[in-house]
Amino acid sequence: MYKHLFVPIDGSELSHRAMDGSIELALQLGARITGFVVEPDLPLAAVSRDKIAYAKHIEEHTSRNEAHAAALLVQFEERARNAGVEFTGAHVESGDIDDAIAAEADKAGADMIVMVTHGRGALGEMLFGSHTRQISVRSKLPLLVLH
Secondary structure (H helix, E strand, O other): OOOEEEEEOOOOHHHHHHHHHHHHHHHHHOOEEEEEEEEEOOOHHHOOOOHHHHHHHHHHHHHHHHHHHHHHHHHHHHHHHHHOOOEEEEEEEEOOHHHHHHHHHHHHOOOEEEEEOOOOHHHHHHHHOOHHHHHHHHOOOOEEEEO
16 A cells, blocks of 8 residues: 655654654555655855855855765665665755655655654644644645654
């Protein structure tokens, strides 16, 4: 039924739970995994009138983001391959994490998104937001939420 799991990660402890949980599920389903990292766009506060300094700042920001995403995806790929699960990794820079996850899951041809939640409750979601809740609203794909 579900043959392609889309798993967003960010490097937090929850990411490790998402990796392990999605690999276990993929093994049970005979599914493959696309691991996905959304890195933040350069903040507007970093905009400078000095075009050379700004270009250098953008280059450094992009380089840091690519290195961070690559490190996370290599770790996820090693775990998946060691378990015998087919893995593909992808990352983007975006100012809207939720839209990026929903759009890239569709683009990848996934048939389920697997995410881990902090489980903060209503007050925590009001204060900090919830990417998981936003994905459940924005994506048409089934969403499996791990705690």
